[in-house]
Amino acid sequence: xxxxxxxxxxxxxxxxxxxxxxxxxxxxxxxxxxxxxxxxxxxxxxxxxxxxxxxxxxxxxxxxxxxxxxxxxxxxxxxxxxxxxxxxxxxxxxxxxxxxxxxxxxxxxxxxxxxxxxxxxxxxxxxxxxxxx
Amino acid sequence: xxxxxxxxxxxxxxxxxxxxxxxxxxxxxxxxxxxxxxxxxxxxxxxxxxxxxxxxxxxxxxxxxxxxxxxxxxxxxxxxxxxxxxxxxxxxxxxxxxxxxxxxxxxxxxxxxxxxxxxxxxxxxxxxxxxxx
DNA sequence: TTAGATTATGTTATATTATAACATAATTGT
DNA sequence: ACAATTATGTTATAATATAACATAATCTAA
Numbered sequence: 001x002x003x004x005x006x007x008x009x010x011x012x013x014x015x016x017x018x019x020x021x022x023x024x025x026x027x028x029x030x031x032x033x034x035x036x037x038x039x040x041x042x043x044x045x046x047x048x049x050x051x052x053x054x055x056x057x058x059x060x061x062x063x064x065x066x067x068x069x070x071x072x073x074x075x076x077x078x079x080x081x082x083x084x085x086x087x088x089x090x091x092x093x094x095x096x097x098x099x100x101x102x103x104x105x106x107x108x109x110x111x112x113x114x115x116x117x118x119x120x121x122x123x124x125x126x127x128x129x130x131x132x133x
Numbered sequence: 134x135x136x137x138x139x140x141x142x143x144x145x146x147x148x149x150x151x152x153x154x155x156x157x158x159x160x161x162x163x164x165x166x167x168x169x170x171x172x173x174x175x176x177x178x179x180x181x182x183x184x185x186x187x188x189x190x191x192x193x194x195x196x197x198x199x200x201x202x203x204x205x206x207x208x209x210x211x212x213x214x215x216x217x218x219x220x221x222x223x224x225x226x227x228x229x230x231x232x233x234x235x236x237x238x239x240x241x242x243x244x245x246x247x248x249x250x251x252x253x254x255x256x257x258x259x260x261x262x263x264x265x266x
Numbered sequence: 267t268t269a270g271a272t273t274a275t276g277t278t279a280t281a282t283t284a285t286a287a288c289a290t291a292a293t294t295g296t
Numbered sequence: 297a298c299a300a301t302t303a304t305g306t307t308a309t310a311a312t313a314t315a316a317c318a319t320a321a322t323c324t325a326a
Binding site: 061062079081083084090092094097098100101102104105108109110111112113114115116117118119120121122123124127 | 225242247248
């Protein structure tokens with residue numbers, strides 16, 4: 001049992017990859033309905049869950065939105081930056097820093113399995129614009 | 134213009150403080166309705182926003198829920214740990230680590246203003262239970 | 267001290283995000 | 297081919313959040 005499931009995954013991933021900005025589940029649903037008008041929310045939520053679990057997409061918890069993973073290693077634990085000005089989102093891998101963070105916490109007996117790290121601020125482009133005014 | 138606004142803030146904060154577990158906005162609403170049956174969602178969302186902005190409460194983005202800030206300094210940028218087993222939530226201040234993280238990102242031109250850092254895993258208690266089985 | 271500006275609150279309605287529950291269909295393994 | 301399993305479709309609804317605007321409290325300055 002793979003072809004049907006994968007069909008949706010490919011379609012959703014292509015939609016996310018084509019988007020400059022994070023998309024809500026219902027944004028993706030809207031796109032999919034162009035080709036397939038009868039598709040319903042559970043399908044899209046299931047598909048997004050699979051993609052996130054495989055590291056092919058990220059869920060931005062602070063936006064309730066999704067992006068395609070742009071990192072070749074499809075690391076589930078990316079650091080996400082979100083520009084509050086233009087909405088641009090980028091991914092970073094800061095494994096060392098995160099390992100240190102996780103170790104600091106581990107002193108208190110907590111074992112980290114996953115993490116959500118989303119930095120909100122101003123991206124390079126928008127920062128330049130601000131200083132030039 | 135303060136007393137009405139602060140009345141809700143105190144009431145909500147007390148409810149959050151009395152709770153062992155994170156509460157959704159509607160959980161808080163339910164509690165408030167015991168004393169004030171006519172209160173509506175916007176009031177509670179506004180109050181929670183104020184509290185979060187003042188650092189007196191944290192919004193857990195990955196749970197869509199809220200907790201009272203337990204840290205005396207009411208630092209807005211706490212590191213939150215969430216036990217997937219029992220739901221217990223704790224706050225940590227890991228300023229140094231976060232500063233390093235922010236600096237790593239800053240090389241790419243991004244200026245961090247706020248961050249969401251939520252670690253999901255297994256807390257000390259639940260970890261002990263697991264190994265003792 | 268009161269008229270006008272401002273800010274907070276109340277209220278109604280609705281938008282947005284997400285999942286439960288169960289029927290149907292495809293796939294797999296034997 | 298049949299039963300077991302897993303995925304998908306479908307309907308309905310739950311859970312989370314905000315828009316829009318009316319009302320009321322507070323503040324400010326004449």
